[in-house]
Amino acid sequence: MRLALLSGLAMLSVVSAGWAEEHDAPADNRTVIGVENELLARGAEAIRAGLYDEGILLTKRGLERPGNSDQNRAAALSNLCAAYAGKNLPDTAIIHCTQSLAINDQNWQAFSNRSYAYWIKGMYAQAQSDLEAAAALSPNARQVAQIRGMINEAGLRPRITMEDLQ
């Protein structure tokens, strides 16, 4: 159950490849990687499909190519973050997300991915902080709501008070 959720969230958080421009719903603020770097695009697709090792390999090779824009580098690093989070390697994920945000701090997916990685580590305050940053950039993103629910479930203790009226 948890593994399924992990991969689902990681997939959702992957930055989309160039085809997203053809669709008419940019409302989720997806960062678009240009088609000029096919390796990055294929890496994103592999990660989206849950093929994390393949996606990581392709993305790293794509990052080694010269001529990547800062936007593409930031998106690719965020994708690596999502893939490592999907592999349940949150420390590595956090490193890549942080690198991504150092290049572009307006990428809500990187904040969302890092929030998820912190959640895996049980660092709920940090997860919450990153989630708020993601929500500020993309308030309606579905995975932001998903992660918020996971953080709430882990970090909120319920209390029920009953009174008999008589």
Place this chain on the structure above:
Amino acid sequence: MRVRSRRLAGSLILLAAAPLTALEAAKSDHELDPLGIWACLAYGDPVFGDEHMLLRFVTAGRVDLARQTASGVGDWTGLSDWTVEKRRLTFSDARRGRRYAADLRRSTLGGTWTAAAVNGGWWCARRADAIAAESLPLRRSPAEFYVPPLVLNVMATPRYPRQAIREAKEGRAVVCFIVEPSGAVRDPEVIEISDEIFRNSTVVALLRSSYRPWEGGAAPRPGCRSFVYELEAAF
């Protein structure tokens, strides 16, 4: 979880009836006949707390009240006439400055009361020994209807709905019900609920609760319970 036994103070500024469910809507043709004697509970007054009383509705349109305390039951005192308009019963208690209202589409008598600066609710169980209007025991002392207070046997704690935790939802519910002489709870009616997400867990917990059985009279009793759902940050 903790259970608080203190009486509810005047925090119940509530009681717009919860939206009708499909089941309630299906019962909308039903109209309760108020005639008879009812064992009632009025709550929400910050000064008087929860009050047990008997209400007697007679055909002439008059309603009498007898207060029940730990030491017994007082005499009948007349309140205003009661009227019914569009299945809404109303009457007044001048001494308390309250105006009572009840929706007669409900399964049992109860509703809201309003005073100058505070609102509350009331809830009744019909006294099975005094139903027919023609045979209302007008000359019987209210002491004959005295029943001891309900004593809790089991107070089941609801499960906090998982989705409510995920959405960080807090809320409250007030449910009134009838207690059988066996101590079993029946006919729960949610009269206030802040969010439908809490309805099922509230009612399920209530129906798992029970009271100490009692003998003598064998008339069912009214009861109400409030549930407050809260979340505390753990980090």
